[in-house]
Amino acid sequence: MALLVQKFGGTSVADLDRIAAAAEKAKQEVDRGHQVAMVVSAMAGVTDKLVELTSGANPLHDAREYDVVVSTGEQVTAGLMALKLQALGVPARSWLGWQIPIHTDDVHGRARITDISSGELRQRLADNQVCVVAGFQGVGSDNRTTTLGRGGSDTTAVALAAALGAHRCDIYTDVDGVYTSDPRIVKPARRLSRITYEEMLEMASLGAKVLQTRSVEMAMKHGVPLQVLSTFGKAIGSDEPGTLVVDEEEIVEQELVSGVTYSRDEAKITLVDVADRPGVAAATFGPLAEANVNVDMIVQNVSEDGSTDLTFTVSRADLNRAVGILTERQSELGFKRLVPDASVVKISVVGVGMRSHAGVAQRMFQAVADKGINIQVISTSEIKISILIAEEFAELALRTLHTTYGLDKP
Amino acid sequence: MALLVQKFGGTSVADLDRIAAAAEKAKQEVDRGHQVAMVVSAMAGVTDKLVELTSGANPLHDAREYDVVVSTGEQVTAGLMALKLQALGVPARSWLGWQIPIHTDDVHGRARITDISSGELRQRLADNQVCVVAGFQGVGSDNRTTTLGRGGSDTTAVALAAALGAHRCDIYTDVDGVYTSDPRIVKPARRLSRITYEEMLEMASLGAKVLQTRSVEMAMKHGVPLQVLSTFGKAIGSDEPGTLVVDEEEIVEQELVSGVTYSRDEAKITLVDVADRPGVAAATFGPLAEANVNVDMIVQNVSEDGSTDLTFTVSRADLNRAVGILTERQSELGFKRLVPDASVVKISVVGVGMRSHAGVAQRMFQAVADKGINIQVISTSEIKISILIAEEFAELALRTLHTTYGLDKP
Numbered sequence: 001m002a003l004l005v006q007k008f009g010g011t012s013v014a015d016l017d018r019i020a021a022a023a024e025k026a027k028q029e030v031d032r033g034h035q036v037a038m039v040v041s042a043m044a045g046v047t048d049k050l051v052e053l054t055s056g057a058n059p060l061h062d063a064r065e066y067d068v069v070v071s072t073g074e075q076v077t078a079g080l081m082a083l084k085l086q087a088l089g090v091p092a093r094s095w096l097g098w099q100i101p102i103h104t105d106d107v108h109g110r111a112r113i114t115d116i117s118s119g120e121l122r123q124r125l126a127d128n129q130v131c132v133v134a135g136f137q138g139v140g141s142d143n144r145t146t147t148l149g150r151g152g153s154d155t156t157a158v159a160l161a162a163a164l165g166a167h168r169c170d171i172y173t174d175v176d177g178v179y180t181s182d183p184r185i186v187k188p189a190r191r192l193s194r195i196t197y198e199e200m201l202e203m204a205s206l207g208a209k210v211l212q213t214r215s216v217e218m219a220m221k222h223g224v225p226l227q228v229l230s231t232f233g234k235a236i237g238s239d240e241p242g243t244l245v246v247d248e249e250e251i252v253e254q255e256l257v258s259g260v261t262y263s264r265d266e267a268k269i270t271l272v273d274v275a276d277r278p279g280v281a282a283a284t285f286g287p288l289a290e291a292n293v294n295v296d297m298i299v300q301n302v303s304e305d306g307s308t309d310l311t312f313t314v315s316r317a318d319l320n321r322a323v324g325i326l327t328e329r330q331s332e333l334g335f336k337r338l339v340p341d342a343s344v345v346k347i348s349v350v351g352v353g354m355r356s357h358a359g360v361a362q363r364m365f366q367a368v369a370d371k372g373i374n375i376q377v378i379s380t381s382e383i384k385i386s387i388l389i390a391e392e393f394a395e396l397a398l399r400t401l402h403t404t405y406g407l408d409k410p
Numbered sequence: 411m412a413l414l415v416q417k418f419g420g421t422s423v424a425d426l427d428r429i430a431a432a433a434e435k436a437k438q439e440v441d442r443g444h445q446v447a448m449v450v451s452a453m454a455g456v457t458d459k460l461v462e463l464t465s466g467a468n469p470l471h472d473a474r475e476y477d478v479v480v481s482t483g484e485q486v487t488a489g490l491m492a493l494k495l496q497a498l499g500v501p502a503r504s505w506l507g508w509q510i511p512i513h514t515d516d517v518h519g520r521a522r523i524t525d526i527s528s529g530e531l532r533q534r535l536a537d538n539q540v541c542v543v544a545g546f547q548g549v550g551s552d553n554r555t556t557t558l559g560r561g562g563s564d565t566t567a568v569a570l571a572a573a574l575g576a577h578r579c580d581i582y583t584d585v586d587g588v589y590t591s592d593p594r595i596v597k598p599a600r601r602l603s604r605i606t607y608e609e610m611l612e613m614a615s616l617g618a619k620v621l622q623t624r625s626v627e628m629a630m631k632h633g634v635p636l637q638v639l640s641t642f643g644k645a646i647g648s649d650e651p652g653t654l655v656v657d658e659e660e661i662v663e664q665e666l667v668s669g670v671t672y673s674r675d676e677a678k679i680t681l682v683d684v685a686d687r688p689g690v691a692a693a694t695f696g697p698l699a700e701a702n703v704n705v706d707m708i709v710q711n712v713s714e715d716g717s718t719d720l721t722f723t724v725s726r727a728d729l730n731r732a733v734g735i736l737t738e739r740q741s742e743l744g745f746k747r748l749v750p751d752a753s754v755v756k757i758s759v760v761g762v763g764m765r766s767h768a769g770v771a772q773r774m775f776q777a778v779a780d781k782g783i784n785i786q787v788i789s790t791s792e793i794k795i796s797i798l799i800a801e802e803f804a805e806l807a808l809r810t811l812h813t814t815y816g817l818d819k820p
Binding site: 016019020050053054056057058060061062064065066067068069072075076078079080081082083084086087093094096098099143144145 | 426429430460463464466467468470471472474475476477478479482485486488489490491492493494496497503504506508509553554555
């Protein structure tokens with residue numbers, strides 16, 4: 001007998017039929033003798049509508065009231081899921097954030113879970129009742145409902161799994177696992193049966209939108225085995241495997257590179273001929289940080305004549321704001337020209353295997369050079385190499401690198 | 411400075427524009443120096459959709475989960491109303507049933523309020539913050555959300571007004587008060603400026619669906635002055651008067667009859683030639699009561715040959731069920747035939763003035779007789795006379811009686 005947490009995202013509970021299919025997944029595990037806690041998202045599209053209403057009521061909305069409104073989506077699904085489980089003959093009840101309670105800090109709209117009182121849930125689980133927990137919500141020290149930010153139901157699921165000491169946290173979603181690359185672009189992309197937390201983190205933050213980054217961090221910290229699998233598997237009971245996200249030790253044959261990802265949410269800014277004196281970088285990035293503009297890749301190069309260019313990337317949504325902020329400070333920063341470019345894409349290869357292997361980066365640079373693709377910016381971490389290239393080469397670069405690292409094999 | 415409770419029903423908060431108009435009404439009172447607590451319903455149509463979802467998930471739904479789902483409608487409106495008030499520069503926050511808390515019994519789906527902890531609300535009101543309370547909901551002793559049954563937001567408003575010792579409870583709705591009769595049928599029907607709680611109770615239970623019966627009972631018990639007025643009054647600030655529901659003493663010129671109402675939700679059953687022995691009525695109505703079939707008017711008459719007919723009314727929705735229950739017991743009850751008739755209407759004249767005046771009933775019977783309308787059943791209370799007639803005469807009877815009691819005058 002195991003204790004499982006199952007999380008169902010918005011497309012997996014989009015209507016009553018899908019809610020029924022999700023309830024069947026829980027029933028299957030109950031029938032096998034397992035204890036099951038479910039975490040549910042709002043039905044697909046509901047949260048967007050609620051957000052639209054709050055913006056309509058007050059564009060500069062009070063995050064506390066925003067939370068009151070948007071948290072109702074998960075509440076509805078939780079009640080419906082409990083009803084559907086009961087209809088299948090499975091004892092079940094819904095649990096809201098304030099009832100468990102799932103304590104959070106008071107940062108409404110993007111709160112963090114501080115503690116989960118799991119006592120009553122444990123007792124219900126031991127009584128073989130399925131506990132259906134509304135995801136994405138908790139209660140702050142002010143006794144008001146908080147929400148955890150977009151994708152927060154993943155975090156609820158992992159935090160709950162950690163609090164309950166669950167054997168596994170199954171994330172049911174509309175994809176059937178984590179792939180070596182985007183199968184819509186790279187035909188031979190394969191589903192990975194296992195991946196490490198670290199790789200998943202890099203994948204998540206690089207645009208493979210399978211799991212919320214914070215939930216992966218939390219799973220890694222508490223050693224919760226995560227499984228990503230599809231709700232839309234063929235027949236119920238077919239138990240199609242998904243991707244298991246685990247510690248590095250649990251992966252026997254580690255590939256050099258696990259995946260090739262891309263992100264189109266990139267824009268490049270080049271400050272031409274900035275003043276070559278101490279403090280210029282700080283003066284540049286300070287105001288951006290204050291304005292909550294996240295800067296990702298940064299390159300500074302000094303040419304032979306002593307002039308310096310500073311190039312960096314921001315998300316496309318922030319580009320105009322960043323350009324405005326910097327242009328205002330042109331004389332202070334002393335750059336000659338500002339060149340914005342939104343037609344770029346970031347391509348990354350990720351794999352814990354590169355920690356112990358040299359030459360992984362070199363192979364990447366050579367492969368894209370062989371295709372005549374110019375690398376604009378490079379950044380690396382311990383298990384990841386990212387390059388910024390012109391957007392038009394995105395598909396070509398993805399396919400090329402997928403082949404280069406031997407990921408095409410069946 | 412007064413403390414006011416304002417309640418806005420579903421059509422008064424149907425979309426963001428109407429929510430804005432409601433927020434303006436509250437702002438007006440705040441600007442006049444009053445303290446304002448608002449009680450809000452779900453946006454029109456939302457509760458129906460939520461009920462449909464619960465029925466779809468599980469036709470025999472667990473009332474506790476039903477409450478989890480349907481209570482979200484009011485939660486959304488409360489958050490949006492607080493946001494809209496803030497947008498108008500009025501300090502405001504939303505309050506859910508469990509936050510105040512509004513304690514109820516554990517009869518989910520139609521709970522009764524047992525106690526309201528008004529301490530924190532009083533403090534916020536004293537700080538000139540508008541408290542926006544989600545109507546229709548409370549929290550049971552099991553720490554789960556309860557709902558108060560259809561129209562329950564009226565009850566929330568009156569209970570809150572009683573708990574806060576409010577000076578008045580304003581019920582904003584889509585009609586602009588209580589009328590002497592239905593203006594769609596009786597052209598000269600007039601809005602009443604004042605009406606007693608007792609009359610309002612009779613009106614409400616007789617089909618003038620302005621206020622939930624229970625809320626009127628509660629207002630009477632606690633002496634909360636109720637005002638029914640329209641949200642859709644011409645310009646904001648025009649302060650169109652509505653109808654004030656008050657104690658009898660506060661009405662100076664009491665009319666003999668305040669209103670003529672009708673209810674089409676009636677069906678008649680006649681048991682022909684029932685056994686004329688003790689216990690027959692009990693044997694007839696006992697099984698109906700057990701099946702939750704409400705019996706309204708009852709007439710038993712013994713003809714000269716010693717045979718007895720028993721005639722009574724039930725709501726149309728219950729007719730088939732009632733017929734089934736009685737037919738099963740035909741031999742036991744010993745009646746010859748059962749004659750159902752759904753083509754009837756109940757017409758009532760209501761007025762506290764009839765307590766001290768004789769001949770009110772006689773005038774009614776004469777007036778309908780003069781139009782050739784046959785009275786099938788009569789029932790009376792201290793301040794009401796009801797007759798059951800064929801449905802086709804409904805409009806004629808309403809107009810005739812409106813004239814008979816001098817209600818046509820401008």
